[in-house]
Amino acid sequence: MEKLYEGKAKILYPEGENTLRVYFKDEATAFNAQKRGLIPGKGVVNNKVSAVLFRYLEGHGVKTHFLEEVSEREMRVRRVAILPLEVILRFRAAGSFARRYGLPEGTPLEAPLLEFSLKDDALGDPLICENAILALGLAAEGELAQVKATTLRVGELLRAFFAPRGLDLVDFKLEFGKRNGEILLADEISPDTMRLWDRKTGEPMDKDRFRKDLGGVEEAYQEVLKRVLEAPEVKEG
Amino acid sequence: MEKLYEGKAKILYPEGENTLRVYFKDEATAFNAQKRGLIPGKGVVNNKVSAVLFRYLEGHGVKTHFLEEVSEREMRVRRVAILPLEVILRFRAAGSFARRYGLPEGTPLEAPLLEFSLKDDALGDPLICENAILALGLAAEGELAQVKATTLRVGELLRAFFAPRGLDLVDFKLEFGKRNGEILLADEISPDTMRLWDRKTGEPMDKDRFRKDLGGVEEAYQEVLKRVLEAPEVKEG
Ligand SMILES: Nc1ncnc2c1ncn2[C@@H]1O[C@H](COP(=O)(O)OP(=O)(O)O)[C@@H](O)[C@H]1O
Ligand SMILES: Nc1ncnc2c1ncn2[C@@H]1O[C@H](COP(=O)(O)OP(=O)(O)O)[C@@H](O)[C@H]1O
Ligand SMILES: [Mg+2]
Ligand SMILES: [Mg+2]
Incomplete structure (x- = not known):
C-alpha cells in the first residue's frame, strides 16, 4: 500500500x-x-x-x-493536521534542557516545566517561547492554552501511571493535531518520547540508553512494556 | 586604578x-x-x-x-546586581532569531517580540523562556513583569527617537540590575546592542557590519553618533 x-x-x-x-x-x-x-x-x-x-x-x-x-x-x-510543535513537559532537568542551562542531569524541578520546540528537522527543532509561537502563527492563542492544559493533565496522569510500576517519569514530548476544529493528542507516547528512570536503581529505561550507548537498549524497552502491561492500573481499565 | x-x-x-x-x-x-x-x-x-x-x-x-x-x-x-538575562526586543526578524526559525532577514513582526537569553558566555547565552526563568530562580515574577513592561516602553521610545533620524530600529538588547530592591535599566544602549538600518538604503549601521564583514564599520558608528547628536529630540532635552 x-x-x-x-x-x-x-x-x-x-x-x-x-x-x-x-x-x-x-x-x-x-x-x-x-x-x-x-x-x-x-x-x-x-x-x-x-x-x-x-x-x-x-x-x-x-x-x-x-x-x-x-x-x-x-x-x-x-488523521489530524499536526501543529508544528513538540510539547515537552519536564519534571527533572535532563537532556537538552540540562545541557542548555548547565544543570546537572536529573535536577528535580519544583513544578513541571513546559517547553516547546518548533518541529522542523532542518532547523534542528529549536526551542521556541510562547510569544514567538503566537507571533509566527504556529498556533492560535486558544489552541496554545488547550495544548498547555492538556499537557499538564497528561503529565499528572502519566506520573501516576508509571510510579506504581517503579518508573520515574523525568520528561516527555507530545504532539498535537487539529481535526474539525478540535485539538487531539497525536503521534506516540513511548520510551522513544519519554525519559523513564527505574525508581530503585535510577537507570534510564528509554531511548537515552541508545543516545548514550549505555547498552541493554532492547532489554530496557521490553522491561518498560512488561511493566506497562502487568501493573494494576491496566487491569482496572 | x-x-x-x-x-x-x-x-x-x-x-x-x-x-x-x-x-x-x-x-x-x-x-x-x-x-x-x-x-x-x-x-x-x-x-x-x-x-x-x-x-x-x-x-x-x-x-x-x-x-x-x-x-x-x-x-x-x-552599581547594580545585574540580572543574568539579556532582554531582547524585536521589531523585525533578524540575526539569531531569523536563523533559528528560518525566516528571511528583516521580516517585519506584527507586534514587538520580547525574548530572553541567559547571560552566560560559557553556555553561549542560550534562549530562555519565561517559565524557565522563574523555575531556575533567575528573576522573581514581579521583577520579570517590570523588566518586560520597561523593555516594551523603551522599545516605543527608541523607535520614536531613531525614526526622525532616518534609522529603523530592528531589534535591541537590554540588561537590567537590582539596587535596593529597585530594578534599573543598566549596561549600554549602542550600535553594539541595537540593529539600526538606514531608512532610505536599508543598510545596517551597527555591529552587523563587523559581524558580516560589510566594511565601513567605523564610518557607520560615527554616522549613528552624528545622527543621535544632531536631530531635534536631543535639542529639546
Ligand atoms: N494522527 C496523525 N495524523 C497525521 N499525522 C500524524 C498523526 N500522528 C502523528 N503524525 C505525524 O506522523 C509522523 C510520525 O512519524 P515519525 O517517524 O515520528 O516522523 P518524524 O520523523 O517527522 O518525527 C510525524 O511527523 C507526526 O507528526
Ligand atoms: N550598573 C552596573 N552595575 C554592575 N554591573 C554592570 C552595570 N552595568 C553593566 N554591568 C555589567 O558590566 C559588564 C559590562 O562589560 P561588558 O564588556 O559588556 O561585559 P560582558 O562581556 O560580560 O558582556 C557586563 O557584565 C554588565 O552586565
Ligand atoms: Mg516523530
Ligand atoms: Mg556586554
Missing part, C-alpha cells in the same frame, strides 16, 4: 479521508538524526505502549487520535 | 560602594567571542550614544543606572 509519509520512527498509511494506519519501525535516530541505529523489537514496544497509554488517557478524559491496534506494529488513528 | 571587571566591550572600575565608572573599549567581539576585532572610535561612540539614550529615557520616566559622562569613553553609573 502507498505510504503517506515515512518519518524517522513511523510510517503513515492513508485509510480513507479521516483515518491513518501508523506502522512503528525499529529504526532509531538521535541528535536530530545524526546518530542512527536499530533497536530490534522497538516498533512492537512503542505501538503497544502508546496504545495502552492513549487508552488510559482517553479513560481519563483526554482526547487523542487513537482508535485501535491493528497489528503488533500498527495502530489506527484519526 | 583597580578594575572590578573587564568584559568583552567595557571595563568597570569601582567608585565607592554605590557607583561604578564604565570605560568603553574599541574591542569588538561577535558570535560569542569566536570573532574578535577592533573598531577604532567605537568606545567613544558607544559611551556617547548610551549617555544620550539613558538621559532621553530618564526624561521619559525610565529608571536607569546612568549618572553622568566623565570622559569621552567613560560614564558614571549606579
